[in-house]
Amino acid sequence: MEQLLLHLRNLGFTEMESKIMVELATKGQASGYEVAKQLGVSRSNVYAALQRLTQQGYVRCGEGEPARYSVLNPEELATMISGRVQASLAYMESEMPRGGPVSPSFYNVEGDRNVLGALVRQLNLARQEIVVDVWREEASLLRNELEQAEMRGVRLLWAFDGGNAATAPYPAWPPLGGELPRSGGRKFSFVIDRCWCMLGMRYEDGTAQAVVTEHPVLVELLLNHFTQEMVLFELEEDMGTELTKRYGERYSRIYSKYVLHDQNGEESEEPDEQAAGQLRPEDDAD
Structure with a gap:
């Protein structure tokens, strides 16, 4: 009722x-x-x-x-x-007045329902390209909208982060002070038509937080991150044996050169291993 x-x-x-x-x-x-x-x-x-x-x-x-x-x-x-x-x-x-140009701003979106709602609305408006860097759990929630976009001719580029493949981990950057960041969340990012983006975190308890903007700086950063992630994945797929032969165990530690140390002077623990790949939604969004 x-x-x-x-x-x-x-x-x-x-x-x-x-x-x-x-x-x-x-x-x-x-x-x-x-x-x-x-x-x-x-x-x-x-x-x-x-x-x-x-x-x-x-x-x-x-x-x-x-x-x-x-x-x-x-x-x-x-x-x-x-x-x-x-x-x-x-x-x-x-009939709604369109007014003049608006400077790009950053907006906070709180709550799982609001975050997913904002994503669904924007995915339905996509016309040319969607770049997705997301965990499989979140991809499955948006599968219908992503498939509909693909049927409209929108180009989909995927990077799935599932933590279950033997590729080199990204460096961990521990906090310099204060409380430790909230754990148990899964990061995600979407860039739509290279002009709108969302960067956020979804937690195991069902809560979510995200930043939404059309600011070109964040759009460019997310696109560059996606490109670097995909290039690294492609190189490891093509040269895995050669990389292991040339660098040995040292290859898995290269990232550690760029990891900050915590206040006790110790290196932070390495994060879960990451897997990146260009996939179609029907392959791994179940």
């Missing part, structure tokens, strides 16, 4: 109107007095809401004394709401 009321409110109905519509749908038809008594609210508020709903066509008022009201069946209601929403969206899109 609460979910239904929430979605009715999302469609533009007030809380009172939503409750009245659900009550009428449950009873089939009822007088204003009966609805007010069932909901435990004043009759004046109920009659005012019923008048609005009747004028808008969502509720019908029958003849008789007292008048009895009924709501449209779900199919009629959905068709009417959909038509009006689409008409309003089309008008807004064509």
Whole structure:
């Protein structure tokens, strides 16, 4: 019931109107007095809401004394709401002032639902290219949108980070002071059409945080990181035996030259091994 009321409110109905519509749908038809008594609210508020709903066509008022009201069946209601929403969206899109140029800004997005929602909206707007650096768990949540983008002709470039392949780890940069960073999260980044990007972290408890921007500096950084990751992967795939023969165990420690030391003067532990590859969603996004 609460979910239904929430979605009715999302469609533009007030809380009172939503409750009245659900009550009428449950009873089939009822007088204003009966609805007010069932909901435990004043009759004046109920009659005012019923008048609005009747004028808008969502509720019908029958003849008789007292008048009895009924709501449209779900199919009629959905068709009417959909038509009006689409008409309003089309008008807004064509008539909304576009204004002048806006300087790129950085926006914080909090919460798993908000992060995924922002990604879904932007993926659906992609026209040319999507660059994805993500763990398989997060890729699977967006599989439908990514497949739809590919069907539209959008170019997809993938780097999956699953921590389960024998490639050289990236250096760990321990904090210089203060509390240790929150652990248990999975980093991800998306660059869409080389002008919009999101960089964030999703945690095991279902929470998520991300930064969204169209600033060219961060877009360029993420694209460069992706390129370096893919080039390294390709080199290791093509020259793995030669690299091992030439460098031996030292190859796996090359990154350690660039790892900062913690306050005790000790090197941080090496992170989990990383795997990067250019894959299609149907290969590994299950």
